[in-house]
Amino acid sequence: DLEISIKVVIVGNGAVGKSSMIQRYCRGIFTQNYKKTIGVDFLEKHLRVSDEEVRLMLWDTAGQEEFDAITKAYYRGAQACVVAFSTVDRASFEAVRKWKKKVEDECGLVPMVLVQNKIDLLHESQVTAAEVEHLAKELQMRLYRTSVKEDLNVMNVFQHLAENYVSR
Ligand code: GDP
Numbered sequence: 504d505l506e507i508s509i510k511v512v513i514v515g516n517g518a519v520g521k522s523s524m525i526q527r528y529c530r531g532i533f534t535q536n537y538k539k540t541i542g543v544d545f546l547e548k549h550l551r552v553s554d555e556e557v558r559l560m561l562w563d564t565a566g567q568e569e570f571d572a573i574t575k576a577y578y579r580g581a582q583a584c585v586v587a588f589s590t591v592d593r594a595s596f597e598a599v600r601k602w603k604k605k606v607e608d609e610c611g612l613v614p615m616v617l618v619q620n621k622i623d624l625l626h627e628s629q630v631t632a633a634e635v636e637h638l639a640k641e642l643q644m645r646l647y648r649t650s651v652k653e654d655l656n657v658m659n660v661f662q663h664l665a666e667n668y669v670s671r
Pocket residue numbers: 516517518519520521522523524534535536537566620621622623624649650651652653
Protein backbone atom coordinates (compact mmCIF):
# COMPACT_ATOMS: atom_id res chain seq x y z
CA ASP A 504 0.00 0.00 0.00
CA LEU A 505 0.96 3.61 -0.42
CA GLU A 506 3.24 5.35 1.99
CA ILE A 507 2.20 8.65 3.50
CA SER A 508 4.80 11.39 3.10
CA ILE A 509 4.76 14.38 5.42
CA LYS A 510 6.90 17.46 5.01
CA VAL A 511 7.74 18.90 8.42
CA VAL A 512 9.35 22.30 8.85
CA ILE A 513 11.22 23.21 12.01
CA VAL A 514 11.40 26.90 12.80
CA GLY A 515 12.65 29.07 15.62
CA ASN A 516 15.54 31.40 16.34
CA GLY A 517 19.10 30.39 15.56
CA ALA A 518 20.91 28.08 18.00
CA VAL A 519 17.80 26.70 19.73
CA GLY A 520 18.73 23.22 18.48
CA LYS A 521 16.71 22.70 15.30
CA SER A 522 19.47 21.09 13.24
CA SER A 523 20.53 19.02 16.24
CA MET A 524 16.95 17.79 16.68
CA ILE A 525 16.77 16.62 13.08
CA GLN A 526 20.14 14.90 13.36
CA ARG A 527 19.16 13.25 16.63
CA TYR A 528 15.85 11.97 15.37
CA CYS A 529 16.95 10.84 11.92
CA ARG A 530 20.51 9.73 12.58
CA GLY A 531 20.66 9.15 16.31
CA ILE A 532 23.63 11.46 16.81
CA PHE A 533 24.40 14.63 18.76
CA THR A 534 27.34 16.98 18.23
CA GLN A 535 28.21 20.37 19.70
CA ASN A 536 28.61 22.05 16.35
CA TYR A 537 26.50 20.58 13.64
CA LYS A 538 26.30 22.46 10.35
CA LYS A 539 23.70 21.82 7.72
CA THR A 540 25.08 19.60 5.03
CA ILE A 541 25.30 21.67 1.88
CA GLY A 542 22.92 20.45 -0.79
CA VAL A 543 20.71 18.49 1.58
CA ASP A 544 17.26 19.98 2.06
CA PHE A 545 15.88 17.43 4.48
CA LEU A 546 16.54 14.22 6.37
CA GLU A 547 13.93 11.51 6.47
CA LYS A 548 12.67 9.01 8.97
CA HIS A 549 10.28 6.13 8.40
CA LEU A 550 7.80 5.08 11.04
CA ARG A 551 4.58 3.15 11.41
CA VAL A 552 1.45 4.79 12.71
CA SER A 553 -1.56 2.54 13.23
CA ASP A 554 -0.73 0.21 10.32
CA GLU A 555 0.28 3.03 7.99
CA GLU A 556 3.79 3.52 6.67
CA VAL A 557 4.77 7.11 7.24
CA ARG A 558 7.77 8.94 5.81
CA LEU A 559 8.64 12.13 7.64
CA MET A 560 10.78 14.60 5.76
CA LEU A 561 12.37 16.97 8.24
CA TRP A 562 13.45 20.16 6.56
CA ASP A 563 16.39 22.03 7.97
CA THR A 564 17.24 25.67 7.40
CA ALA A 565 20.70 26.76 6.35
CA GLY A 566 21.07 28.93 9.45
CA GLN A 567 19.63 32.03 7.80
CA GLU A 568 16.87 32.41 10.41
CA GLU A 569 18.34 35.51 12.04
CA PHE A 570 17.85 37.42 8.82
CA ASP A 571 14.23 36.46 8.27
CA ALA A 572 15.44 35.16 4.94
CA ILE A 573 14.13 31.62 4.90
CA THR A 574 13.05 30.98 1.33
CA LYS A 575 9.52 30.25 0.16
CA ALA A 576 10.77 26.87 -1.04
CA TYR A 577 11.46 25.93 2.55
CA TYR A 578 7.82 26.38 3.55
CA ARG A 579 6.21 25.21 0.31
CA GLY A 580 3.93 22.24 0.84
CA ALA A 581 4.69 21.86 4.53
CA GLN A 582 2.11 19.66 6.27
CA ALA A 583 3.29 19.95 9.85
CA CYS A 584 5.48 22.27 11.87
CA VAL A 585 7.61 22.42 14.98
CA VAL A 586 8.18 25.83 16.56
CA ALA A 587 11.21 25.55 18.81
CA PHE A 588 12.80 27.75 21.43
CA SER A 589 15.58 27.28 23.97
CA THR A 590 15.26 27.10 27.75
CA VAL A 591 18.36 29.29 28.08
CA ASP A 592 17.50 31.90 25.44
CA ARG A 593 14.74 34.28 26.47
CA ALA A 594 14.67 36.02 23.07
CA SER A 595 13.94 32.69 21.37
CA PHE A 596 10.91 32.24 23.65
CA GLU A 597 9.69 35.75 22.89
CA ALA A 598 10.01 35.04 19.15
CA VAL A 599 7.60 32.07 19.23
CA ARG A 600 4.54 34.11 18.21
CA LYS A 601 6.42 35.61 15.29
CA TRP A 602 7.44 32.15 14.05
CA LYS A 603 3.93 30.75 14.37
CA LYS A 604 2.53 33.65 12.39
CA LYS A 605 5.22 33.31 9.74
CA VAL A 606 4.35 29.65 9.22
CA GLU A 607 0.63 30.43 9.08
CA ASP A 608 1.24 33.16 6.50
CA GLU A 609 3.29 30.79 4.35
CA CYS A 610 1.52 27.47 4.90
CA GLY A 611 -1.96 28.19 6.21
CA LEU A 612 -3.26 26.14 9.10
CA VAL A 613 -1.00 23.13 9.56
CA PRO A 614 -0.63 21.10 12.75
CA MET A 615 2.01 22.71 14.93
CA VAL A 616 3.67 21.83 18.18
CA LEU A 617 5.69 23.99 20.53
CA VAL A 618 9.04 22.61 21.66
CA GLN A 619 11.04 23.89 24.60
CA ASN A 620 14.49 22.45 23.97
CA LYS A 621 17.60 22.22 26.18
CA ILE A 622 15.76 21.22 29.33
CA ASP A 623 19.01 19.64 30.48
CA LEU A 624 19.96 23.28 31.23
CA LEU A 625 16.92 23.94 33.42
CA HIS A 626 19.17 25.17 36.23
CA GLU A 627 20.05 28.18 34.06
CA SER A 628 16.59 28.65 32.64
CA GLN A 629 15.52 32.05 31.35
CA VAL A 630 11.82 31.17 31.24
CA THR A 631 9.43 29.95 33.92
CA ALA A 632 7.33 26.83 33.52
CA ALA A 633 4.20 28.90 34.10
CA GLU A 634 4.86 31.39 31.31
CA VAL A 635 5.70 28.63 28.85
CA GLU A 636 2.49 26.78 29.68
CA HIS A 637 0.56 30.01 29.44
CA LEU A 638 1.88 30.74 25.97
CA ALA A 639 1.22 27.20 24.75
CA LYS A 640 -2.35 27.45 25.99
CA GLU A 641 -2.89 30.86 24.47
CA LEU A 642 -1.53 29.76 21.09
CA GLN A 643 -3.36 26.43 21.39
CA MET A 644 -0.23 24.46 20.75
CA ARG A 645 0.74 21.20 22.33
CA LEU A 646 3.92 21.67 24.37
CA TYR A 647 6.89 19.28 24.47
CA ARG A 648 9.93 19.81 26.64
CA THR A 649 12.97 18.20 25.09
CA SER A 650 16.66 17.75 25.47
CA VAL A 651 18.19 16.84 22.16
CA LYS A 652 21.48 16.43 23.99
CA GLU A 653 20.14 13.83 26.44
CA ASP A 654 17.63 12.42 23.95
CA LEU A 655 14.62 13.31 26.08
CA ASN A 656 11.19 13.45 24.42
CA VAL A 657 12.49 14.05 20.88
CA MET A 658 10.81 10.94 19.45
CA ASN A 659 7.50 11.91 21.05
CA VAL A 660 7.37 15.22 19.17
CA PHE A 661 7.53 13.57 15.77
CA GLN A 662 5.41 10.58 16.73
CA HIS A 663 2.70 13.00 17.79
CA LEU A 664 2.86 14.97 14.54
CA ALA A 665 2.71 11.79 12.49
CA GLU A 666 -0.24 10.39 14.46
CA ASN A 667 -2.02 13.70 14.20
CA TYR A 668 -1.59 13.73 10.47
CA VAL A 669 -2.67 10.13 9.91
CA SER A 670 -5.85 10.53 11.98
CA ARG A 671 -6.72 13.92 10.51
P1 GDP B 1 19.88 25.65 15.26
O1 GDP B 1 20.57 26.92 14.90
O2 GDP B 1 18.51 25.91 15.81
O3 GDP B 1 19.88 24.65 14.15
O4 GDP B 1 20.70 25.02 16.48
P2 GDP B 1 21.82 23.87 16.46
O5 GDP B 1 21.20 22.53 16.24
O6 GDP B 1 22.92 24.27 15.56
O7 GDP B 1 22.30 23.89 17.99
C1 GDP B 1 22.92 25.04 18.56
C2 GDP B 1 23.79 24.59 19.73
O8 GDP B 1 22.98 24.09 20.79
C3 GDP B 1 24.78 23.48 19.36
O9 GDP B 1 26.00 23.71 20.03
C4 GDP B 1 24.10 22.24 19.91
O10 GDP B 1 25.03 21.23 20.24
C5 GDP B 1 23.40 22.79 21.15
N1 GDP B 1 22.23 22.02 21.57
C6 GDP B 1 21.22 21.56 20.80
N2 GDP B 1 20.30 20.92 21.53
C7 GDP B 1 20.72 20.96 22.81
C8 GDP B 1 20.20 20.46 24.06
O11 GDP B 1 19.13 19.83 24.14
N3 GDP B 1 20.94 20.72 25.18
C9 GDP B 1 22.12 21.40 25.14
N4 GDP B 1 22.78 21.59 26.29
N5 GDP B 1 22.64 21.87 23.99
C10 GDP B 1 21.95 21.66 22.84
